[in-house]
Amino acid sequence: MEYIVEMLGIRKEFPGVLANDNVTVQLKKGEILALLGENGAGKSTLMSILFGLFHMDKGKIKIRGKEVRINNPNDANALGIGMVHQHFQLVETFTVTENIIMGVEDGFVLDRKKAGKRIKELSEQYGLNINPDEIIEDISVGMQQRVEILKMLYRNAEVLIFDEPTAVLTPQEIHELMEIMRNLIKEGKSIILITHKLKEIKEIADRCTVIRRGKVIGTVEVNSTSTQQMADMMVGREVSFTVDKKAKEAGEVVLEIDGLNVLNNRKTLGLKDFTLQVRRGEIVGVAGVEGNGQTELVEAVTGLRKIESGSVSILGQDTARYSVRKKNEAGIAHIPEDRQKFGLVMEYTLAENFVLKSYYHPPYSNFKLLNKDIMNEHAEKLIKDFDVRAGQGSKSPAKALSGGNQQKAILGREIDLDTDLLIAVQPTRGLDVGAIEYIHKRLVEQRDSGKAVLLVSLELDEIMDLSDRIAVINSGELIDLVINDDSVNEYDIGLMMAGVKRGDEQ
């Protein structure tokens, strides 16, 4: 079969980083090709080259057998290449139609009716079920993604690139997206799917090209390759998927949240009358789609956000009015969602970052004077204990570390605080399989040693793998709290994440 897109011997170098090294990727017409690789492996760089956002240093691109030059996204569009970005590029206050025709309006006067009609037709043809007249901010994230897809179809794209499309979706929405992708193929389109989720590749892709550290490791037929094999190719060693976790009886209540109300950034209630307990020796997972109150919950508990009403107690001590530092001292360790924004001072060395929450008391400082020797010793110990790989050891600036090692450093610092409660938010976001494995192991270790762990994650798999109990959150409300045993399945949790309570189903 002929290739519709061929990227041959692509090389792209950023200062100090070889992002793509002689990479060759070929897409057949009418297939779904998965690009699998860890974060920073060079997938996105490669696709950005194809979409005209970056210029390659070397190599060539052929479309339908003909060599082309792609200098900007307009060139890519003209060649029938469309990209569905991970972060949607939509104007929230515009309608679906307005968003779709933006940039390709015909003539001076907008003919919304004509455009709307065509969008409706396309929507029906591909089973997208979109109402062209709705305003973007009124429709769900899954629907917004479909608008992005429609945008490409409206521009007559033949090749669609999906960049991590499932990161923001519920399991049901993921399922529907897969269906849409199948429809697209049926109608003669070709798809490149960028992802690091093996399950999705197995479900939908025909072939899979694995990239590791900027190089192509190989291209495999998905049908005849197991997920384990693909994972091993991606990471470069054998990977274990199962989390070793023994049953354990939970102990006394460490964190008690009662009737908590918190405002979100839009000054409306982001968390409504939320009640939850976390006990010693258990991991409570908070499952939910992004932006449903998880951030507000965590920030309220850790003191970063003001509490409107309700109480947050730690070991019986009401901390609702405490400052951040007092809360930390009352016994909260916190692995924040955004490790570079909240977790680390990127310009500080590891030694300095490791004392971010403890610099002000002995042994790290005496009489307001820092004790650098002890800080360095402390850092060397944590670097060893938590396998943080850093070029200059304790003197490496945090920004010189890879994402995985930054996360291990934060994990090390927070675990080392030895508090009764550990809050982990998206602890493995964007990390490779190897680092995920490690961090999961350490979290379970904390639970086993009698700590209370509150895990907030958008990855349902992670929640299901690690949690003893699962709290499902939707629009700031606790939908349900279920014990994570064999009777729980992803489908039910997914429904709850969409706001459907048990017993509500018809």
Next chain:
Amino acid sequence: MKKDFTGIYKSLGAVILGLIAGGILMAAIGANPFKGFLYLFMGGIQSIERIGNVFATATTLILTGLSVAFAFRTGLFNIGAAGQMLIGGLCATIIGLSFNDLPRVILLVVMFLAALLGGAIWGIIPGLLKARFNVHEVVATIMMNWIAYWVVYYVIKNNFTAGLETESASIPAVAQLRIPWLTELLNGSYLNLGIVIAVAAVIVIKFILDRTTLGYELKAVGYNRHASRFAGIKVNRSIILSMMIAGGLAGLAGLTYYTGYSINIQIGKLPTQGFDGIAVALLGATSPWGVFFSATFFGLLHAGKGFMSANTSVPPQISDTIIAIIIYFTATSLFIENIVKKLRNKRAERKALKAAGASTSPPAAKPGSDDNTKPGGDEQ
């Protein structure tokens, strides 16, 4: 401990490029650049008096530079050193003119404290505005400069003039930072106690930044406010403290300038040293000792320019131009750094390619057959 010298290289590179550009300018107006530079530097160092004057000029610049650098290290841009310096100078001058019957040591200490406090208050106000109402400190400090300008205008004009309407009465010897034996030793140089204050300030600020929990907090807030809040550091308090310290340093600059270098305060004039402090801080890579050396270098250029223009056909403005060009090169040093890095990477890569030799497997596409984006590429 291994030190990071990139800051020094960058600053030296900027200085050299600035001097070269200055030389080209001199040549362009038909002067001999070598002769020009010879007299420029001789003007700074040929006699003990002139060397003294280099440091006397540098004294004020060290303190304003330190003020800007300290704020910068803690994430704030202090454009208000000029105003803080004026207020510091005003406070010291008022004390010096009003209480000059006090014993000298006590008088100088009180003047010192008054200058420190005046500058600090002038720094706290923008700090408070930023912490409370999120008013950008650049706007607030510029406004404070003008308030200082008019406060000095009003207070001096109505209360402390003698003879001339445009300046305060001269400060009596007892309230001056100049010390007779030092002036005599240096053949009448302006060098005064201020240099001791400036060097002490360099040492104290370096100590605060590097060794204390206060420095740790202030720098953390400067680098990353969110992570600092996450760690329980009081961000607003840090901002106010930072501006207070920066203001205090600039206030001391006012003390050294108005009661040491000069002996009266002129009205209707914002001191240029306040703004030169920004350049000093930049060239000094915002490190305390870097500020010391860059201020000294600027002092040298300032002190030598008169001698240069007297002995050659080069106008003194060339010296100011050199300073300006150096600042441009320091500000664009990131650009220079990137070029150096690129060259270095390329060399390393070439080496690696050579080492790998013919053992590498042939790539799928012929390398270099279609280098369609970057001219030059990296093939050999």
